[in-house]
Amino acid sequence: MPATKLEVLVKMIRKSIREYKNTNKVAAEKFEELLKRTLDYYHDRREKLSSEEATQAQNEAINEIIRNATKQALDILSELGEDRESFRKLGLTFEEKAFYDILIHLRDKYNFEYGEDKKVGNVIINDKCKVLAQKIKELIDVQSSFTDWLNNSNVRAELNQKIFFCLVKHGYPPQYNDEVFDQVMEQVENFKTYN
Numbered sequence: 001m002p003a004t005k006l007e008v009l010v011k012m013i014r015k016s017i018r019e020y021k022n023t024n025k026v027a028a029e030k031f032e033e034l035l036k037r038t039l040d041y042y043h044d045r046r047e048k049l050s051s052e053e054a055t056q057a058q059n060e061a062i063n064e065i066i067r068n069a070t071k072q073a074l075d076i077l078s079e080l081g082e083d084r085e086s087f088r089k090l091g092l093t094f095e096e097k098a099f100y101d102i103l104i105h106l107r108d109k110y111n112f113e114y115g116e117d118k119k120v121g122n123v124i125i126n127d128k129c130k131v132l133a134q135k136i137k138e139l140i141d142v143q144s145s146f147t148d149w150l151n152n153s154n155v156r157a158e159l160n161q162k163i164f165f166c167l168v169k170h171g172y173p174p175q176y177n178d179e180v181f182d183q184v185m186e187q188v189e190n191f192k193t194y195n
Contacts, residue, residue, distance in 0.1 A: 002066040009073045010039065016080055022194035024098035025187055026105045031080050038076065042069035082122070089123045092130060095191065099133035100126075102187040103172065106180050112173050132170050139163055140188065160185060 013035055021028035045065045087097035104126060107114045115128030143159040164181060167173075173180050 002063060002070065006042075006066055006070045006073065009070060009077070010035070013073060013077050013080070016077065020080065020084060021190075023095060023191065024101055025190045026102045027083055027098070031076060031083070034076050034079075035073070038069060038072045042066075086123050089120065090125060090130060092133060093137070096130075096133045096137045098187060098191060099136045099184075100129050102184055103129040103132055106183055107173070110173060110177060110180060112175070114172055114174065128170070132166070132172055135166050135170070136163055136184070136188070139166060140191065144192075159188070163188060 013031075017028050017031050017035070020031070042065060046062060084094075087094045090097060090100060092100055103114075104124070107129070115126040118125045139159060139162050143155055143162075163185065167181060167184065168176075
């Protein structure tokens with residue numbers, strides 16, 4: 001049944017997004033939103049059809065809606081796979097890409113200049129963000145070498161301070177913004193918790 005196929009596909013996509021969120025929160029949230037919009041559109045179209053009398057045309061329309069939603073869900077799954085693998089094209093590790101994504105996301109969200117973007121295929125490369133993402137990951141790697149580093153508040157505070165100074169040293173963002181720092185630290189906490 002087409003509706004069952006769509007339901008299984010949606011469950012698979014949600015599972016993939018949850019797993020991706022453990023490493024790359026910002027990218028996973030983008031895919032959650034894409035899936036939500038697809039499902040909202042699907043449910044809205046079905047609801048409008050269901051309120052009318054049942055006819056052969058309605059059944060055909062429902063099947064068409066399900067086919068379109070399934071295609072969109074498969075496209076989301078494909079994009080998710082491409083996004084998960086894009087770290088290779090960026091020349092970063094999978095973990096570094098999570099920090100790269102948050103840096104790019106915050107730059108665009110708060111509309112400030114930081115480095116120059118180059119588009120290579122369907123990937124945007126910003127060398128300044130790449131270097132900063134690598135530095136952040138390096139700081140985490142050094143701190144994670146301490147035993148029980150996740151539960152040691154002194155080690156965590158020291159890491160937060162080092163990341164703060166790293167961001168300031170690299171001029172990110174150009175004008176200090178608490179929200180930007182907090183959201184970078186949120187990605188750091190997410191990364192520490194799941195990796």
